[in-house]
Amino acid sequence: MLDTSIMEKLRVLTESAKYDVSCASSGTQTKNKGGLGNATAAGICHTWAADGRCVSLLKTLLTNDCIFDCAYCANRSSNDIKRVSFTAEEIATIVVEFYRRNYIEGLFLSSAIEVNPNATTEKIIQTLKLLRNRERFYGYIHVKAIPGADPELIRQAGELADRMSVNIELPTEESLRILAPQKNVQKLLLPMAQIKKGIDEVNEDRGKYKFAAKFVPAGQSTQMIVGATRDSDRSILFAAENLYKNFSLKRVYYSAYVPVNAGANLPAIQTAPPLLREHRLYQADWLLRYYKFEAKELLTEQEMNFDLDFDPKMNWAFRNLDRFPIEINTADYGLLLRIPGVGVQSARRIMHQRKISPIKYEDLKKLGIVMKRAKYFIVCGGKFFGERNLEVEGLKRIMNPKPMYEQLSLFNLTKEVPYPLGGRNLLPKPVEVGSPTDGQAKLGLGRVIF
Amino acid sequence: MIYLHDGLFDGFLTCIYQHYYGHKATGIFEKASYTPCLFDEVLVIETDTEKARKVYNSIVEKLSEEVYWSVFYTFLANDVNKDCYLLNYIVLAFKMGPSISLLHSHDVVYPVKRLSKKVMSERHRFLGILRFSDIGNCLYAELEPENDILMILSDHFVDRYMNERFIIHDIKREKAIISNLGEWLITDFKLKEKVIFGEKELFFQGLWKRYFESIGIESRSNAKLQQQFVPLKYRKHVVEFHTD
Numbered sequence: 001m002l003d004t005s006i007m008e009k010l011r012v013l014t015e016s017a018k019y020d021v022s023c024a025s026s027g028t029q030t031k032n033k034g035g036l037g038n039a040t041a042a043g044i045c046h047t048w049a050a051d052g053r054c055v056s057l058l059k060t061l062l063t064n065d066c067i068f069d070c071a072y073c074a075n076r077s078s079n080d081i082k083r084v085s086f087t088a089e090e091i092a093t094i095v096v097e098f099y100r101r102n103y104i105e106g107l108f109l110s111s112a113i114e115v116n117p118n119a120t121t122e123k124i125i126q127t128l129k130l131l132r133n134r135e136r137f138y139g140y141i142h143v144k145a146i147p148g149a150d151p152e153l154i155r156q157a158g159e160l161a162d163r164m165s166v167n168i169e170l171p172t173e174e175s176l177r178i179l180a181p182q183k184n185v186q187k188l189l190l191p192m193a194q195i196k197k198g199i200d201e202v203n204e205d206r207g208k209y210k211f212a213a214k215f216v217p218a219g220q221s222t223q224m225i226v227g228a229t230r231d232s233d234r235s236i237l238f239a240a241e242n243l244y245k246n247f248s249l250k251r252v253y254y255s256a257y258v259p260v261n262a263g264a265n266l267p268a269i270q271t272a273p274p275l276l277r278e279h280r281l282y283q284a285d286w287l288l289r290y291y292k293f294e295a296k297e298l299l300t301e302q303e304m305n306f307d308l309d310f311d312p313k314m315n316w317a318f319r320n321l322d323r324f325p326i327e328i329n330t331a332d333y334g335l336l337l338r339i340p341g342v343g344v345q346s347a348r349r350i351m352h353q354r355k356i357s358p359i360k361y362e363d364l365k366k367l368g369i370v371m372k373r374a375k376y377f378i379v380c381g382g383k384f385f386g387e388r389n390l391e392v393e394g395l396k397r398i399m400n401p402k403p404m405y406e407q408l409s410l411f412n413l414t415k416e417v418p419y420p421l422g423g424r425n426l427l428p429k430p431v432e433v434g435s436p437t438d439g440q441a442k443l444g445l446g447r448v449i450f
Numbered sequence: 451m452i453y454l455h456d457g458l459f460d461g462f463l464t465c466i467y468q469h470y471y472g473h474k475a476t477g478i479f480e481k482a483s484y485t486p487c488l489f490d491e492v493l494v495i496e497t498d499t500e501k502a503r504k505v506y507n508s509i510v511e512k513l514s515e516e517v518y519w520s521v522f523y524t525f526l527a528n529d530v531n532k533d534c535y536l537l538n539y540i541v542l543a544f545k546m547g548p549s550i551s552l553l554h555s556h557d558v559v560y561p562v563k564r565l566s567k568k569v570m571s572e573r574h575r576f577l578g579i580l581r582f583s584d585i586g587n588c589l590y591a592e593l594e595p596e597n598d599i600l601m602i603l604s605d606h607f608v609d610r611y612m613n614e615r616f617i618i619h620d621i622k623r624e625k626a627i628i629s630n631l632g633e634w635l636i637t638d639f640k641l642k643e644k645v646i647f648g649e650k651e652l653f654f655q656g657l658w659k660r661y662f663e664s665i666g667i668e669s670r671s672n673a674k675l676q677q678q679f680v681p682l683k684y685r686k687h688v689v690e691f692h693t694d
Contacts, residue, residue: 007660014664032609040606045679046578047690049666052675056578059665097654100589100614101582103690258669273669352552359555366555 009084010094016064016075017110019260020167020223021253025056025105025140027218028162035136037099037106039162039218043140044105057108057142058098062086062123066112070180072169072228074260075112085114088127096135106140106162107131117148121157128160140218145191147183154191155215158198163218163250166192171239175229178265195220196247219250226281227274228257228266232304234295237284241295244288254281280306287313290344291337309400314340317377318392324377325384329358341374361385373399454481454494455533459525462533463502465495466540478533509540514548523566526598535561569597577606579680580618581689584651588615592687594622600636603627608634655689662690 026043045054063085064075075081091109098104109127111120124143131137142163145154158164166188170176173185195216202215222243224236240252256273259266284306287293291313298312299305307315317324317340326339328350336347346368353359353367361380365371376386376395387398451473455461457480469475473493481494509518521540524532539562543550553559572595580603582589589611600620604627607618612632619626619639626639647655685691 007657010657011660011664014661018665018667032612034612036611036613038606038610040577042574044574044578047662047688048676048679049662050673050676051666051668051670052672052679053666053670054679055662055665058661094657098658100584100611101654101658102580102591103658256670258667275670349554353554356549356552363555366560 006090006094009086009090010060012082012084013061013064013086014059016112017059017061017108019074019255019258020059020108020110021053021255022142022165022221022223022251023054023056023059023108024142024163024218024221024251027250028140030138030140030162030217032138033136035138036096037137037139039106039138039140046102046104056105057140058095058104058106059108059110060086060091062091062109062111062120062127063114064112065114067115068113068180068182070169070183071261071263071265072179072225072257076261079261088123088130091127092130092135095131095139096137099137099139104139106137106142108142110144111146113146113148117146118150118153121146121149121153125153125156125160128157132160142218145195145220147187147191149191151191151194154194155198158195158216159213161216163221164191164195164216165221165223166195167223168239168243169223169225170229171224171231171235172229175231179228192220192222192247192249199248220247221249221251221253223253223255225257226254226278227271228259232299233277233281233284233306234299234304236281237288237295237299240285241288252285254278254285276308277306280308280312284312287316292334310396311340313338314373314399318395321392325379325386326377327382328364328378328380329354339374339377341370341372341377343368451475452477452479452484452490452492454479454484454492456481456497458497459522460499460502461495461497462525462536463505464498465533466505466537467498467501468495469537469541475537478537479530480533483530509543512547513543514551516551517543517548520551520562520566523569523602524562526569526601527565528597529565531561532565535565569599569602572597573599573602575684576603579684579688580607581687582616583645583647583655583689585645586648588617590616590645591618592621593618594687595620598623600625600627604629604634604636608632659690 023045024043025039026041028039029041030037030039032038043056045056047055049055061075063083064081065083065085066073066075066077069076069078091107095104095107099106109124111124113120114123124146128141128143131141140163141161142165143157143161145157145164145166147166154164168188169183170179176183176185198215199219202213205213224239226236236254243249243252256275256278257267258273259269259271262269284293284295284298287298288295293313293316298316306312310318317338323338326335328336333347333351336342336350337344342350349367350359353363358381359367361383364374364378364380376398378385453465453468453475455465455478462478465475465478469478477490484492486492506518509521521536524536524539529535535558538558539550542558550559554563576593576595576599580591580593582591598620600618600623603618607616607627608629611629615630617626617628617639619641624638624640625636627634627636628639680688680691
C-alpha cells in the first residue's frame with residue numbers, strides 16, 4: 001500500500017477534484033462513540049492551500065474515468081488524460097492516517113461516472129461502510145449524490161454521510177443543454193428532492209423518538225460555475241435563492257470558472273477566472289442567508305450583474321439612500337443589518353448593549369462596526385458623523401477613491417480625463433456577460449430553471 | 451495592595467477571595483511575571499483550593515457559565531495585565547449580575563472580551579493546524595501558542611482520539627497533555643532527544659504534502675491570502691509548510 005503509485009493516484013484524483021469548491025466540515029456535532037474522530041458544529045479548517053482556499057477535508061475522486069462529456073469539466077470523456085481509480089480500501093486507509101495526524105476533518109468523496117450511476121454510487125457506499133463500520137470513523141464525510149442513481153442507493157449513502165451534494169453547475173436550462181447535454185435538470189433535481197425529503201422525515205422523527213436514525217445531518221449543498229456561460233449574476237442569485245427556499249440547502253457554492261478545456265461554447269482557455277465576480281456572489285449569498293435580504297432587492301431587471309467596485313450591500317444602500325441615516329439606538333435588528341459596515345455580530349452586540357445603556361459614538365468601533373463604511377449611514381444619539389450629506393456620487397467617490405493621476409500624453413490632450421469613479425479593476429475583465437469572447441456561442445439569458 | 455499568585459487559576463481565584471475577605475486588591479499579577487514597583491504594597495497569596503472553589507461556585511451560580519468562561523479564557527491570555535482586567539471585571543460583574551454579559555464596549559468589560567476572544571480564536575486555529583506524527587508508540591504534536599491554550603485543547607483531542615495514545619507538547623511553556631486511551635493529564639514535559647520518524651510516518655507526511663500541492667488551483671494562486679490564514683509564525687510546526 002505504501003508505494004509511489006498511491007502518491008501519483010492521489011495527485012491525479014485531487015487535481016481532478018479541486019474545482020469542486022465545497023470544503024466545509026460544519027453543520028453537525030458528533031461525539032466519538034468509541035472509535036476515531038468527532039465533528040464540531042462550526043467546522044474546522046486544517047490548512048490553506050497556495051490559492052488561499054481552506055482545506056478541511058480530503059477532497060478526492062474515486063475515479064476520474066467518466067462516461068459523460070460535459071464541456072466545462074476536466075474529466076470529460078473526450079479529454080486525453082490519465083485515468084486512475086482508488087479502491088475503497090485505499091481511501092479508507094488514507095483518511096484514517098491523515099485524520100490521526102490531524103491533517104483533515106474528514107472526507108469529501110466525489111467521483112466521475114465510471115460505468116453507470118448505480119455502480120459508482122455502490123462503490124462510494126462501500127467506501128463509507130469501510131470507514132464507518134470497520135474503522136469506526138466518526139469524523140465528517142461529504143459525498144456527492146450521483147444523479148441518476150437508484151433512490152435506494154442514495155438513501156444508503158445518506159445514512160452514512162454527514163453532507164451530500166448534487167452540483168447544479170449552471171443556473172439555466174439553456175446553458176445546461178449546451179454545455180452538459182447528457183445531464184438534464186429533472187435528473188439533477190431528483191436526488192436533491194429525495195435528500196430533502198429524507199432530512200425532513202428524520203427531523204420529524206427526532207421530535208418523536210430519542211434515537212431517530214440520522215440522515216445527512218449536516219444538510220445538502222450545491223455548486224454553480226460562474227463565468228463559463230453568459231448567465232447573469234441575477235440568474236445565478238435567483239437560482240440560489242430558489243434552491244435555499246425549495247430544497248432547504250445549507251450552502252450554495254460559486255466557482256469562478258477556470259477554463260480547463262477548449263471548446264466552441266466556452267471562454268478562451270487563457271481567460272482569467274472571474275474571482276471578483278465570484279466574491280460578489282458570495283457576499284450576496286451571505287446577505288440572503290444571514291442578513292434577510294431577498295435576491296430581487298439586490299439585483300434588478302436594470303442591474304443584472306453586481307458592481308465590481310462596491311459590495312452588494314453597499315450597492316443596495318446607494319439605491320435606497322432615502323432609508324438612511326439609521327439611528328443606532330432605536331433601529332430594530334433587521335434594520336441594523338442593512339447598514340453597510342454592520343455585521344451580524346455587531347448588530348447583536350448593539351441589541352444587547354442597548355438593553356443596559358444607550359450607545360455612544362465612541363462605542364461603535366469597539367462593537368466591531370466598520371466606521372469607514374458605516375458613518376455615512378448612521379446617526380448615533382441623534383448626531384450624524386459623516387463628513388457630508390448623503391448623495392450617491394459623492395459617497396462613491398469617498399468610499400472607493402480611484403487614483404486621480406493619469407499619465408498625460410502631449411498628443412491626446414483632447415481626450416477626456418475620466419471621472420475618478422470606481423474602476424478599481426483588480427483583475428482582468430472576466431468573461432463578461434454581453435461580451436462573449438471569440439468562438440463563444442451566444443448563450444441567451446435563459447430562463448432560471450428552479 | 452497588590453496580590454501575587456503562583457500562576458494557577460486556583461491561585462488567581464484565591465486572590466479574588468482575598469480581595470473580598472481581606473484587604474482590597476488594587477492589582478493581581480502572576481508572581482513570575484510581576485516587576486516590583488517602589489511604592490507597591492505586595493502580598494504573595496498562598497493558593498487555597500477551598501477558597502478558589504467558593505469563588506468559582508459563586509461566579510457560576512450568581513453570575514453565569516458565560517461569565518465564568520470569559521474569565522477563564524482571559525486568564526489564559528498572554529498579557530501581563532490580564533488579572534487586573536479580570537479583577538475589575540469580576541467586581542463589576544458581582545455588582546451588575548449576569549446582565550454584564552450584555553455589555554461589550556464598556557471600559558471594564560472590553561479588555562476581557564478582547565482577550566477572551568483572542569484566546570478562543572487561537573484555540574480554534576490550533577484545532578486545525580496542530581500536526582501529529584506517529585512516533586511508533588504514540589502520536590506526538592508540538593506547538594508554540596501565544597496564549598496558554600493547552601488546557602482548552604484537551605477536551606477536543608481527548609474525545610477525538612479516545613483510542614489513541616498521544617502527547618501535545620507546548621515547547622515554549624515546557625508542558626504537555628498526555629493522553630492514554632481517553633485518560634489524560636497535563637504535566638511538565640521536556641524532550642530528552644529529538645523525535646525520529648519511521649518510514650511509514652515519512653510516507654504519510656509525503657503523501658499529505660503531495661495532496662497539499664495538488665489541491666491548490668494555479669490560476670487562483672494567492673500567497674497573501676494564504677498568509678492571512680496561516681501566518682508565518684505558525685508554520686514552523688505545520689508539516690506541509692516545511693521545505694526539505
